[in-house]
Amino acid sequence: MILVLLALTLLEGRFPARRDPGQRLLNLGIMIARMIPAVLLAPLVSAGVVEAARRAGLPAVTSAAWPPAAATVAYILAIDFGECMFHRTQHAVPFLWRMHSLHHSDPCMNATTAERHWWGDSVIKALTIWPAAAILFRPSAATLTIYALLSFYHYFSHANLRVSFGRLSWLLNSPAYHRIHHSSDPAHHGANFAGLFPIFDVILGSYRPGAMFPPTGLDRRPETLIHALVWPMTDEPGAPSEPEARPA
Secondary structure, three states, rough: OHHHOOOOOHHHOOEEOOOOOOOOOHHHHHHOHHHHHHHHHHHHHHHHHOOOOOOOOOOOOOOOOOOOOHHHHHHHHHHHHHHHHHHHHHHHHHHHHHHHHHHHHOOOHHHHHHHOOOOOOHHHHHHHHHHHHHHHHHHHHHHHHHHHOOOOHHHOOOOEOOOOOOOOOOOOOOOHHHHHHHEHHHHHOOOOOOOOHHHHHHHHHHOOOOOOOOEOOOOOOOHHHHHHHHHHHHOOOOOOOOOOOOOO
């Protein structure tokens, strides 16, 4: 993780999409502060929910008869779809937006912004989309490892780099694609919610390709780590950019 962030930060310094000042040190502080709930507590909570569901005899979509590669692909697509739907919900439900707006408040999106999440987000996911995907698709240890490695890609998609996949932007998220989602311009709100695969945005009508690199951030942002840790309890951070509020 640290090596990936370091490499991307060096590239951002050499080839930045924008030179707006960001809050990298604050983002790293948030990353460290949320390690206990996000890295230790959330997986335990999720595992407990999955175990309870299995003991209750809930059926799964995949089975031992599936080829390992097919089962892995099915799980990755399912959990990325779940992440996309949860992300859309974060923009549509006010109390979830109060949490998620911390992520959007970075004045210049960069690789460390991928860690700029309020600590409670992981706990909510551990009770909802994470165990749901695990219950339905029963991932093996190898599948979970592959998905964990793929998760490092989020650092790249948040990077302050002038990288776009052009006509292939519907295949995989990119810094250009995701920066439109973080744009401070209201004309870009309600677009590009996908985590890894923009095909879900295509299906849901929120796909907005382009090689634009607009400014990011909200009118309010935390200036201290303490402020970031209690972010949802502070003043209203701004209106959410709902999925329905798409540009024409």
